[in-house]
Amino acid sequence: MAALLEVKALKAFYGQTQSLYDVGFAIEAGGITTLLGANGAGKTTTLRAICNMVRTEGSVRFDGKDINGMPTEEIVRLRIAHVPEGRGTFTTLTVDENLRIAAYTRKDKQGVRDELERVFSYFPRLKERMQQQAGTLSGGEQQMLAIARALMLKPRLMLLDEPSFGLAPLIVVEIFRILRLINKEEGVSILLVEQNAALALDLADTAYVLETGRVVMWGPSSVVKNDENVRKSYLGY
Amino acid sequence: MPAFPKKWLWVLLALAFLVPLLQPVLPDVVSNYRLFLVSTMIIAAIAVLGLNLLTGFNGQISLGHSAFYAVGAYTAAILMDKLDMPYYATLPIAAVMCFIVGYLFGLPALKLEGHYLALATFALALSVPQILKYKWLEDLTGGVQGIVLSKPEVPFGLPLNEDQWLYYYCLVVMVLLYWAAANILNSRSGRAMMAIRDQYMAADTMGIDTALYKTVTFGISAAYTGVAGALSASAIAFVAPDSFNFFLSIKFLIGLVVGGVGSLAGSVVGGIFYVLVDNSAQALSTFVKNDLGLPFDLSAYTVFGVILIVLMYLMPMGIVGGVYYLVRSMRSPGAKAREQALKQRASG
Amino acid sequence: MEQFLQQIASGLANGAIYACVALALVMIYVSTDHINFAQGELAMFSTYISWQLMSWGAEFWVAFAAAVVFSFVMGVVIERVILRPLHNAPVLSIVVVFIGLLAICNSMAGAIWSYLIKEYPSPFPKSSFGIAGVIGPHQLGVVLVTLIVLGLLFVFFRYTPLGLAMRAAAQNPQMARLVGVRVDWMLALGWGLAASVGAVAGCMVAHIVYLDPNMMGGILLYAFASALVGGIGNPGGAVLGGFIVGVLENMVAYAGNQIEKITGVYIIGNGEKLTVALIIVIFVLTVKPAGLFGRVVVKRV
Numbered sequence: 001m002a003a004l005l006e007v008k009a010l011k012a013f014y015g016q017t018q019s020l021y022d023v024g025f026a027i028e029a030g031g032i033t034t035l036l037g038a039n040g041a042g043k044t045t046t047l048r049a050i051c052n053m054v055r056t057e058g059s060v061r062f063d064g065k066d067i068n069g070m071p072t073e074e075i076v077r078l079r080i081a082h083v084p085e086g087r088g089t090f091t092t093l094t095v096d097e098n099l100r101i102a103a104y105t106r107k108d109k110q111g112v113r114d115e116l117e118r119v120f121s122y123f124p125r126l127k128e129r130m131q132q133q134a135g136t137l138s139g140g141e142q143q144m145l146a147i148a149r150a151l152m153l154k155p156r157l158m159l160l161d162e163p164s165f166g167l168a169p170l171i172v173v174e175i176f177r178i179l180r181l182i183n184k185e186e187g188v189s190i191l192l193v194e195q196n197a198a199l200a201l202d203l204a205d206t207a208y209v210l211e212t213g214r215v216v217m218w219g220p221s222s223v224v225k226n227d228e229n230v231r232k233s234y235l236g237y
Numbered sequence: 238m239p240a241f242p243k244k245w246l247w248v249l250l251a252l253a254f255l256v257p258l259l260q261p262v263l264p265d266v267v268s269n270y271r272l273f274l275v276s277t278m279i280i281a282a283i284a285v286l287g288l289n290l291l292t293g294f295n296g297q298i299s300l301g302h303s304a305f306y307a308v309g310a311y312t313a314a315i316l317m318d319k320l321d322m323p324y325y326a327t328l329p330i331a332a333v334m335c336f337i338v339g340y341l342f343g344l345p346a347l348k349l350e351g352h353y354l355a356l357a358t359f360a361l362a363l364s365v366p367q368i369l370k371y372k373w374l375e376d377l378t379g380g381v382q383g384i385v386l387s388k389p390e391v392p393f394g395l396p397l398n399e400d401q402w403l404y405y406y407c408l409v410v411m412v413l414l415y416w417a418a419a420n421i422l423n424s425r426s427g428r429a430m431m432a433i434r435d436q437y438m439a440a441d442t443m444g445i446d447t448a449l450y451k452t453v454t455f456g457i458s459a460a461y462t463g464v465a466g467a468l469s470a471s472a473i474a475f476v477a478p479d480s481f482n483f484f485l486s487i488k489f490l491i492g493l494v495v496g497g498v499g500s501l502a503g504s505v506v507g508g509i510f511y512v513l514v515d516n517s518a519q520a521l522s523t524f525v526k527n528d529l530g531l532p533f534d535l536s537a538y539t540v541f542g543v544i545l546i547v548l549m550y551l552m553p554m555g556i557v558g559g560v561y562y563l564v565r566s567m568r569s570p571g572a573k574a575r576e577q578a579l580k581q582r583a584s585g
Numbered sequence: 586m587e588q589f590l591q592q593i594a595s596g597l598a599n600g601a602i603y604a605c606v607a608l609a610l611v612m613i614y615v616s617t618d619h620i621n622f623a624q625g626e627l628a629m630f631s632t633y634i635s636w637q638l639m640s641w642g643a644e645f646w647v648a649f650a651a652a653v654v655f656s657f658v659m660g661v662v663i664e665r666v667i668l669r670p671l672h673n674a675p676v677l678s679i680v681v682v683f684i685g686l687l688a689i690c691n692s693m694a695g696a697i698w699s700y701l702i703k704e705y706p707s708p709f710p711k712s713s714f715g716i717a718g719v720i721g722p723h724q725l726g727v728v729l730v731t732l733i734v735l736g737l738l739f740v741f742f743r744y745t746p747l748g749l750a751m752r753a754a755a756q757n758p759q760m761a762r763l764v765g766v767r768v769d770w771m772l773a774l775g776w777g778l779a780a781s782v783g784a785v786a787g788c789m790v791a792h793i794v795y796l797d798p799n800m801m802g803g804i805l806l807y808a809f810a811s812a813l814v815g816g817i818g819n820p821g822g823a824v825l826g827g828f829i830v831g832v833l834e835n836m837v838a839y840a841g842n843q844i845e846k847i848t849g850v851y852i853i854g855n856g857e858k859l860t861v862a863l864i865i866v867i868f869v870l871t872v873k874p875a876g877l878f879g880r881v882v883v884k885r886v
Contacts (some may be wrong), residue, residue, distance in 0.1 A: 052761065081763075088760040104746050105765040151765065153656040160654045202634050298677055300622075300684065351676040353619040355869060356809055359622060360866040364859040371850050371860070434659050475671040483802070487688055494681055538692035546687030549671060549678045 004029040004189050005050070005157055010040070010058035012049040012213075019054070021213040026158070027191055027206075032183055034192040034200040034221070036234055037210035040221055043193040044085055047159045048176070051075050051082050057078035062157070080106045081150035082159040087142045087150070091135030095126055098134050099144055100151035103104075112152070118186075119148045122178050147175070151182065157189045159183075164196045172196070176203050197234035201225045209234075253408055257401050272400040274516065279407040280468045282508030284490035287461030293499035294422060295454045298351060299480075301342075302489050304365045307481035309335050309463025311369065312386045313404055313470040315377055324389045324471045326412065332460040333466035339459020343452035362483045369478035374549030383477030386470060401491065411429055411505075418501055430454055431499075434501030439534045462489075469505070472518060484538065488515065491541050494548055514540055589668035590719045590750050592839045593832060598793075599807075600831020601731035604807035605786035606801075607815065607823035608735070609779040614625035614817055616755035616775045617668075622683040624808070625801030626690035628783035630868060631656040633694050635784075649788050653781045660780025664773040665852040694798040727789045734785050735824060738778070751775055755874075803859050807834065810865040816879020826876065830865065837861055 003026035012020035020042045027033045035043045049056045051072050067075050076082070090098050099119065103112045120127040123144045129137060134145060143163055150158050160179070164172040176199055176223040181186050193198035203209055207224040209217045217227065224230055260267040288302045312334045313327035322330075342361070349357055369378050378384070391402040420425050428478025432440040433447050441447045470476050488511045514521075518537035523537040596768045606624060635652035639645065650790035663686070671678060709726035742748035754761040761768050787801065794800050812829040815822025841853035853861075869876060 021828065052757070053762075065692065073606075073765050075769050076763055076765040084760070084763065088763065090756050090760065092756055093749075097749055100746070101749055101761075101766070102764045104750050191668065273876065286600070292677065298680055300680070345867060347872065349870055352618075352680065354873070355676075355680045356620055357866060357870055360863045363802060364863040367857060367859045370856060372856070443801040475731060483687075485685060489836055490684055498677065522885030536692035536696050538688040539696065540691065542685040544679050545688065546667065547683050548708075549674065549685075 003027060003119060005191070005235075006059070006061040007050070008059040010046070010049055010056060010160055011059065012044075012045050012057075013055040018211055019160040020049060020056075021214055023049075023058075023210070025215065025218065027189055029058065029185055029189055030183070031206060032142065032179075032190040032204040033206045033208065034194055034204035035210055036197050036200060036224075036230075038233070039050070040212070041210040043210055044132060044161055045213075047082060047084075047161050050159065051080065052180050053134065073091065073168075076153065078157045079154060080159065081152050081153045081155035081181055082096065083163065084223045085161045087146040087164070088152055089134040089137075089145050090143050092134065094131050095137070095145060096130045098149055099152050100128075100163070102149040103124075106154065108150075111117050111154070115152055115154060121153050122151075123148050139176070140167050143167060143175060144170075144178075147178070147182075151186070151188075155188055157191065158194075161189045161193045162195060163192075164194060164199060179203060197230070201235075250412070254405075257404055260398075260401065263368045266418065267520070269400040273279070274485045274512070275401070276472055277469070278507075278509045278512045279404075279411045280465045280472060281488075281492060281512045282505040283411050284462045284465035285489055285496060285508040285511075286414065286418060287463075287465065288489045288493050288503040289496075290418060290461060291454055291458035293497075293504075294434060295430045295451065295458075296298070296437070297343075297346065297451060298355045299458070300355050300483075300486050300490070301361035302459075302483035303481050303483060304358075304361045305335050305339055305462045305491045306466035306469070306485060306489075307365050307369065307478075308338050309368065309466030310457075310470040310476050310481070311378060311384075311466075312463070312465035313509040314386055317386055317470070319378075319382050320376070325406075327470075328464055328467050330465050335463025335466075336456040336460040340452050340456035342459070343455025346455060347448055347451055348584065358486075359483070364485045366478040366482050374399075378478070379476075381478060383475060386474045386476070388474050389471050389510065393573060403472055407472070410464065410468060413462065414503070415501060418461070426450070429491045433477045434499075440511045467511070472545035486536065487541060491545060494545060511541070514544075532582075587719070592835045594724060596832035596835035597828060598720070598727045599833070599834060600811075600828035601728045602786050602790045602804060602827075603807045603811045603831050604645055604824040604827025605656055605734065605782050605789075606804060607811035607819055607827045608738075609782040609786070610777055610808055610812045610814075611817060611823040612782070613781040613821050614810060614812075616751070619668075619679055619683070620809075621779070622680065623686035623804030624779070624783050626657065626687045626694075627656060627780055629785035629798060630690045631659070631695050631780075631784035631802040632705070632787035632796060633698050635788055636791070636796055637698070639706065642700075646704060649708070649785075652784045652788055656780040656784035657777040660777040661773045661852075663780075664776035665769075668673075669772075670767065691798050694863035698798075700798055703796040705788075705796040707792040723792055727793075730785065730789055734782065738782070743858070743864070747774075756865070806859060806862045806866070807831075808861045810869070810877075811867060813869040813874075814876050816876030817874070819878045822876060822878035825878075830862075834858060834861060835864075873881065 005027040007026070008018055008024045010023040011018065023042065023046055025033065027068060037043050045054060048054045050060055052068070052075060053072055053088070056068060058068065059066065060076055062075075062080060065078070086181065090101065099116065103115070106112055125141060126145060126148055129141065134142065137145060147160075147163070150235060163175055163179075167175070179190060180203060183190055192200055192204060201221045201224060203222045207218065207221045207232060208215050209224065217224065217230070225235070257267055284302065284306055286303070288299060288467050291299050309331040312331040313324070316322040316327045316330060317324060325470070329522060346354055346357065350523070370381055388399050389403055390404060391397050391399060423431070429440065429445045429450055432443075432445060433450055437447065491511045492504065492507030492513075494507070495510045496505065497503025515537050518535075518540070521537070521540065522534045590880065603787070610621055611622055613619060613624075623849070627641045631652040634655050635648040638648035638651055643651070667682060667686070668679075671682060707723040707726070713723055742752055750761070750766045751774060753764070754766050754853045755775065758768045761771070785803070791800065792806060807830055811826035812823045813826070814830055815826025816826070824868040837853060838855055841851070845851045845854070
């Protein structure tokens with residue numbers, strides 16, 4: 001089965017500084033993959049590189065198509081949804097507007113309405129807060145909104161950057177439960193960047209470990225979970 | 238921005254002092270009109286120098302220097318007209334007057350940056366002609382009609398005519414002011430000024446009294462441009478409100494960016510440049526009409542506008558910066574290779 | 586009393602013009618963080634285009650529409666061709682480019698149509714349209730047109746997908762890209778719209794101040810004052826600020842006239858309008874830079 005997303009020999013630069021030196025991985029359609037690593041390892045940069053938000057060299061193929069160098073908004077229109085660090089909600093727009101803006105590129109009105117209903121079934125709390133300004137929502141609600149908005153793009157691949165950041169543990173568990181549901185029911189492939197390695201390894205079926213801009217180990221998460229180095233560095237035992 | 242090579246400076250200075258004396262020998266080349274023109278170029282150079290001190294070296298954008306020029310010009314004019322003061326005595330007073338005005342404007346300007354400061358100074362420039370025509374000031378300023386003055390008399394029976402004398406008067410003032418500016422910029426104060434321009438917050442936390450430097454620089458900058466205004470009052474022998482409108486600020490801006498932001502020598506080049514274009518406007522217009530066949534006049538300001546925009550793409554460092562980089566790129570391949578190696582070692 | 590009402594009405598009419606230009610300024614500021622110093626001259630140039638069309642026989646509203654379309658295109662072109670390549674340039678470069686545009690528009694208008702003041706017609710019927718003794722037909726018309734334009738813009742931004750996309754692009758360009766919005770075109774569109782609003786203001790005011798290349802200078806200054814009063818980041822505030830400043834300007838001139846009538850002493854009048862605007866600008870920038878409705882931006886170290 002050809003991989004949905006194939007990354008080979010990816011390098012990334014912030015101005016003159018190089019951040020990724022040699023990153024390669026593949027995501028199968030329908031799978032959940034996680035990128036682990038310490039701060040500064042290059043996890044966020046990898047997600048940004050896929051969406052061409054930073055200067056890159058190397059190969060990024062989505063569904064067989066070379067997307068390296070395409071403008072970010074065109075990559076998104078290929079149905080890759082990126083939920084960035086810090087959620088990225090439009091704080092002065094309402095919840096309703098945040099969701100509608102994601103539907104901006106879609107032509108099928110009925111599909112959008114259906115999508116909205118599905119989104120509310122995952123995140124009932126959002127329905128209650130439709131007319132509220134997104135900036136006034138709690139952290140957990142904003143994360144839910146960010147994911148809901150990504151769903152409105154009807155993505156084939158969702159990139160999530162540290163969804164657990166700054167959230168209470170119970171909310172995080174809830175969000176991860178919903179992510180698993182979305183993967184199963186909608187068939188959305190997920191690439192997850194997480195500092196919370198335990199949760200990530202629980203959710204994902206494949207894991208890659210990044211260190212200073214390179215992949216240092218990878219495999220099924222059950223294997224990676226039990227690796228001694230990983231346990232010591234990221235799982236704390 | 239590198240300092241202008243010293244050798245060339247002395248040569249230019251010598252030429253500047255000696256050439257006008259050649260008038261009896263070359264009456265057509267060193268004509269009175271040309272001397273007058275060069276005097277206005279010198280005055281323009283001083284004005285642009287003032288603007289550069291504030292914007293180029295201290296990072297505070299000003300679109301309002303026409304206001305300080307006007308204050309200097311009118312101060313000199315009123316002193317000469319109402320108090321019969323000799324022309325040379327008006328300069329220091331105009332300088333002090335403009336310093337105060339500049340400093341006072343610099344106080345509220347402390348809170349403003351970038352676009353906002355540009356906006357405030359823009360507002361200032363737009364309203365100056367109106368302020369000068371204000372009814373209660375009419376007795377002083379002569380209202381719309383302005384004040385008529387007389388050109389500086391040649392002193393001590395020197396064998397020069399009025400235009401030659403005016404030229405030397407302006408030249409000496411400019412050389413003194415240039416020298417003073419170079420000294421300020423080379424001192425600790427100068428470095429503090431530039432630190433404020435480059436990294437404001439770092440300068441602040443390092444203990445530089447940024448508020449003091451910014452307001453004083455505003456004052457000094459205004460004083461320089463004000464002295465230029467005072468000189469122009471003598472040179473043109475006339476001041477009127479409508480010649481100090483916003484378009485004058487546009488000319489200063491041209492001088493600033495054409496010559497080189499943050500370059501003293503560039504200020505002189507810039508001042509010369511805008512006077513040249515301004516004076517060639519008529520000839521340009523005829524060329525456009527007759528040779529290019531366009532159905533309308535070409536104003537100097539269209540040329541200025543196009544230059545301003547084009548320069549921001551091609552030569553944001555102005556002529557002086559551009560020449561510097563041109564000269565550097567023309568060095569021997571050996572020198573270039575050495576520099577490349579140094580760069581790589583530093584970043585690797 | 587009647588004269589007082591007249592002054593208010595006239596202030597509202599002027600204020601409508603300031604509101605339009607202020608709105609154009611704020612639209613560009615919100616999406617690009619730049620202050621468009623050339624706004625007035627662009628509007629003036631478009632107004633001249635409409636005058637030219639009318640002198641060739643076109644109806645007022647046709648020429649008006651043409652001017653609006655022309656300025657829309659000009660705005661898009663300026664953003665895409667001149668400003669886009671400079672989007673990472675230092676502030677001074679951007680300010681210089683705006684001043685360059687100002688100089689070109691002003692001098693080209695003077696070159697093509699001369700500096701002779703021209704009369705500009707009013708589309709509003711002289712007789713029955715106004716409220717006699719209080720507000721003249723043109724002034725009432727100006728206020729109405731302004732309100733219509735503002736209403737259309739409000740509906741556009743609030744309720745249409747494109748308007749929503751533009752708001753998102755202005756608020757958070759990076760995130761807007763991540764939901765598939767073509768941010769670069771949104772900026773160009775924003776510029777086009779802002780330029781159009783400016784053209785509307787120009788065509789409306791030309792009848793009052795007469796058409797000449799320098800007609801928008803003072804108006805631009807007042808528009809800045811209005812935008813600052815309302816809060817530079819706030820479109821609604823800019824509009825309100827325009828009306829406030831318009832009425833304030835007239836009240837000051839009126840007070841000055843009355844004082845002169847009563848005491849014979851001239852303190853302030855029509856000749857000091859720009860100075861009053863300057864005072865407002867300096868006052869707001871120093872005392873309350875966020876204006877009435879704006880937010881103060883805190884700089885992070």
